[in-house]
Amino acid sequence: MKWHVLLFVIVILFVHSNVGEAQRNALFIDCGSNSSTNVDGRKWIGDISTTENFTLSYSGIVAFIDTVDNEPTYGSLYRTARFFNVTSTYKISVFPGTYFVRLHFFPFSFRSFNINESAFDVSANSLKLVSALDIPGEISWKNTRTMSNYSSLVKEYFLNISTNQLEIVFIPKSGFFAFVNAIEVVPVINQLFVDTVNRVGGNGLKTDLNLAERGMETMFRLNVGVPASESSEDKDMWRKWESDEKYMFSVNAASILSNRSSISYSNNDSFVAPLLVYETARIMTDNGVAEKRFNMSWEFNVDPNFDYLIRLHFCEFIFDKQNQRLFKIYINNKTAAEDYDVFAQAGGINKAYHQDYVDSVPQQTDTLWVQLGPDPLTGSPSTDAFLNGMEIFKLSRNGDLAHASNRITINQPGSAGSQPKNKILWVSIGSGILSVLIISLIGAFIFCLCIQRKKVAVPVKETSPGWLPLSLHGAMGSTTNARSYKSPLCATASLCNRTGRRFTLAEIKSATNNFDESLAIGTGGFGKVFKGEIEEGTPVAIKRANPQSEQGLAEFETEIEMLSKLRHRHLVSLIGYCDEQSEMILVYEYMANGTLRSHLFGSDLPALTWKQRLEACIGAARGLHYLHTGADRCIIHRDIKTTNILLDENFVAKMADFGLSKTGPGLDHTHVSTAVKGSFGYLDPEYFRRQQLTQKSDVYSFGVVLFEVVCARPVINPTLPKDQINLAEWAIRWQRQHSLETILDPHLKGNYSLESLKKFGEIAEKCLADEGKNRPTMGEVLWHLEYALQLHEAYTESSNVESFSSSELRFADMAINLPQIKEGETASPNVSRSNYNSTENFRQ
Incomplete structure (x- = not known):
């Protein structure tokens, strides 16, 4: 026991000795001061009379002010600064090792130097620390970002110095000046980071x-x-x-x-x-x-x-x-x-x-x-x-820690906005020549591609209409097939990786009473959907391909491939499939309450409450977020709409129909170039224009869904006045006027929180941004929807104005920042014929 105590004492003494050494070797410079001062228990050395520890290549201008407000700790230190209108270097003697280097900036104007005309670079031993630093702009941006009230800026760096000298260089932009109030150089004795x-x-x-x-x-x-x-x-x-x-x-x-x-x-x-x-x-x-x-x-x-x-x-x-x-x-x-x-x-x-x-x-x-x-x-x-x-x-990356600030609005001499006219002219000419060359190469490539396609007959195209019988599909086991086709997702294998059950056609016919029309519960782009029962009376939804459908083998295999490797509470589960006798049949879990759209309009079903709509959107967002982030490579759904959001017996929302889904871009790509597929009214206009698919294409479609949930009307309605035909365009105009409640579904009047609706409309608007880069991720959408639900819960708890109908369930699957809600005791409505209808897919 004594040895343990002794060892502990030795360790403590060693640590404190290192601390003492670090403190003794640390250097604190009070820039623009002619004397030493004690601030925060440390001795700061004025840089007017440089010492053997450091020198200054150019003295610049000593600046000072009488008092400093809002800086209780460093107020006396920030009363002085050193301004530079030419490049100047602090050369500091150090021992090789690792250091914290801190630069203190407190902006103030001095004589003819207006602080708004300060813009400069800073480097340390050839490592670029900041570029075009605009201190007032930086502080303003920092305050916006962190909601703090700092009037000063401290930038801290961790540097490994292999020589006996640290050179901190201040480089003012042409026509501007640099400044600094204080500098800290603190050695790190112990190993603070590992490689x-x-x-x-x-x-x-x-x-x-x-x-x-x-x-x-x-x-x-x-x-x-x-x-x-x-x-x-x-x-x-x-x-x-x-x-x-x-x-x-x-x-x-x-x-x-x-x-x-x-x-x-x-x-x-x-x-x-x-x-x-x-x-x-x-x-x-x-x-x-x-x-x-x-x-x-x-x-x-x-x-x-x-x-x-x-x-x-x-x-x-x-x-x-x-x-x-x-x-x-x-x-x-x-x-x-x-x-x-x-x-x-x-x-x-x-x-x-x-x-x-x-x-x-x-x-x-x-x-x-x-x-x-x-x-x-x-x-x-x-x-x-x-x-x-x-x-x-x-x-740092490639010797650079700087992020060129786009917050600087000053028209700097020497910047791109003031380049000599002859240089701009030559740049323009060069750009024109390059553009012509690129267009010529693209034209030649397209011409060669067309010639090649004429020589090679492609039996089945991804975008070609019609249905390919399974008996003609070599990967399905046909031994006589001369025209084999592979799904784009199974291009490197003879058979997709399937984990679902393979049903016989006899089992499917038994489950559906030989496809009895009285059991049909919907018709979609792929074919009819039947309600069936398998062993022990388990209800299932059975989707049978229509030979005349535009969706064929590619969509069939994509659906199986996707759902075989995806499992999530908010994705419809694939139970199995059948591919006998030229049939293409998919068997899913049965969703008793049908599509989200059927509970919004077009049926006699009870209207969903605002809470139920929020929870349905949250569930769908969770499923989509899982698609985007849950696999090694993201999966883009590509056909998000209210008919592809299904509700189970507890009104839990699940995403369905993955026939058009596409594996997202790799780490070194930003998009997938592919033919445009989707549904009218939900299609991302940027994807339509560029044929470049990204996760943000799903976000756009989901934004349309959000407005559809609010307004409870079709996304395209040609019978309405011209400015109301397209739901997304119509709703976004009202949202930007902060009047979304004007076009709210009348069934919700008086039974919603205005703050919740406001938050809901804000995230829907962001989803419909023209450019994908300006849209949120599905994770961010999910957060905002959960916050909207929290606002509604707070509203109902405080005012007790919402009366729950017999069809509403108090979900346990709630947003994470809300108190847990117990399951309700009322039963969900028994919908025997769920509406699985879906609009035809748009193809180009």
């Missing part, structure tokens, strides 16, 4: 960060669970930890816990974070809900086209055994960890521990999500999740 890190979505694969040659910028550093008004600073390396509250998508999704026990570090990594970070945590408010993927979520605005290191801090202070609390970690809607057990990872209770992940944010994406939620299938006593702290670092 080998888990890659998000890599199924345990590691990736090498190569930090010896890369720099990092601190984007966010959060102490999870502290109030929004509080922030703290660790005294070892003077890192600022702010509250996570303003980054949470829904604060109500989590509650705060505090730890009053003694905490110690796991693996002696006391430099990673101060103990105060591990003393608070957020835990799920309601861990009994059915949907577990989106329980606690944080949203961050980041720079696109960079890799990011995400560091999560944990300390289990409730459970004292393994497998007591297991949860999942998602980053950017990808699985980072499953069945994560903090107790096992940290080695015990009250052990401070951290976990690192790396992920890439692609071009044209400026959002990073971190989500924690439990896995209800683990069987652990606690199905919840928790987090103590979080840090996000941007990794």
Whole structure:
């Protein structure tokens, strides 16, 4: 026991000696000052009389103001600054190693220098830190992004310096000036980061960060669970930890816990974070809900086209055994960890521990999500999740950490807006020649392709109408077929990967009483749908292909291929198929309440309440989000409409009809080039114009569905006045006037929350953005819909104005940030003849 105590004392002394060494070797520069000052317990050296520790290549202009407001800590430090109208370098003597470098900016005008005319680059030892930095614009953007009231800006970098000198270079843009108020250079004695890190979505694969040659910028550093008004600073390396509250998508999704026990570090990594970070945590408010993927979520605005290191801090202070609390970690809607057990990872209770992940944010994406939620299938006593702290670092790419700011609106001399006319002329001429050359090459390619197609007869095309009997399909087992055809999804195999049951035609006929017309419950583009019964009276929906249908073998195999590998609560399950005697038959789970459209208009069924409509949309969104993110490559449904959203006996919504689905683009592509398919009124106009399919094409179609749910009318109605024929165009006009309630389904009058409808209309409008890049992801759509449901629940609970009809079920499958709702005791209506009707698919 004495040896353990002695070892602990030695470790503590070693840590404190390292802290002391770091503090002794740290350098704090008060720019524009002629004397030293003590701020925040540290000695800051004025840079007017440079010392042996650093020199300044060009003195620039010393600027100062009398007082600084709203800066209780660094107010006296920010009274001075150094302005540069030419390039200037701080040359700082250091020992080789890793350092935190912090640059402090507090914008103020001085004499003839207007701070709005400040724009500059900053680099450190050839690593570009910022480009065209516009401090007022940056602070304004930061405030918008974080909803904070900072009047100063501190940019922090983690650098590996291999020489004895750190050179920080300020490069003003032509006609502008640079400035800086203070500089910190803090050595990191212990190893704060390791090169080998888990890659998000890599199924345990590691990736090498190569930090010896890369720099990092601190984007966010959060102490999870502290109030929004509080922030703290660790005294070892003077890192600022702010509250996570303003980054949470829904604060109500989590509650705060505090730890009053003694905490110690796991693996002696006391430099990673101060103990105060591990003393608070957020835990799920309601861990009994059915949907577990989106329980606690944080949203961050980041720079696109960079890799990011995400560091999560944990300390289990409730459970004292393994497998007591297991949860999942998602980053950017990808699985980072499953069945994560903090107790096992940290080695015990009250052990401070951290976990690192790396992920890439692609071009044209400026959002990073971190989500924690439990896995209800683990069987652990606690199905919840928790987090103590979080840090996000941007990794340099090709020697660059800078993201060229599009927030700078100043017309800078030397910028693209003021290039010499002769240069612009030559650029224009070159662009014209290049355009002609590209058009010529494309024309030649098309001509050759047409010639080739005339030589080779293609028996079946993806877009060709008609039906190919299965007896002519070699992959189905025909030995006499001379015209074999493979589904695009099965192009590399002789037979699709099928996991469903293969029914005999005799079994199908028995289940449908030989396709008795009295059992027909709908007709779609593929063929008729019959209600049937298989063993033990299990009801099923049996879809039989029509030989005259435009949908044929390709759609049949696609449906089987997709549903054989997809399983989700909000996707209609494929039970099996039959491919005997030239028949193409699909057998699905029976959806007792038919299509969503049949409960909106065109039938005598009771109208859905606003709550039921919200829950139906949420269910469909969950299914689509799973398609987009749940597989190795996303799956694009391509035919989203209210007739393809089915409701089971409990009015749980499920996506159906995957005959037109398409595997999404690979990691190195942004879209799939393919023939246009879909349904009139729901089709993404950008996809129609460019024939480039993306996940955002599904988002557009879903936006049309949302407006259809609100208005309860067909998406295309030629009998209406010209400006009302197209639902999407008509509804978006009312939405932009903030008057969506004007065209609301009359059945909803007085039984909805106006705030809920407002939120619903906002996300529907975003889905219908002209360009796909401006539309939200399905995950973001889902979040907004769940929030709309939360607003409605709050409205009904507070005013008690909604009376539930006998057809409404109180779902347990609710949004994650809502209190759990018990199942209702009233029965759902028994609909014996569900409407499976669907409009004809549009094909080009």
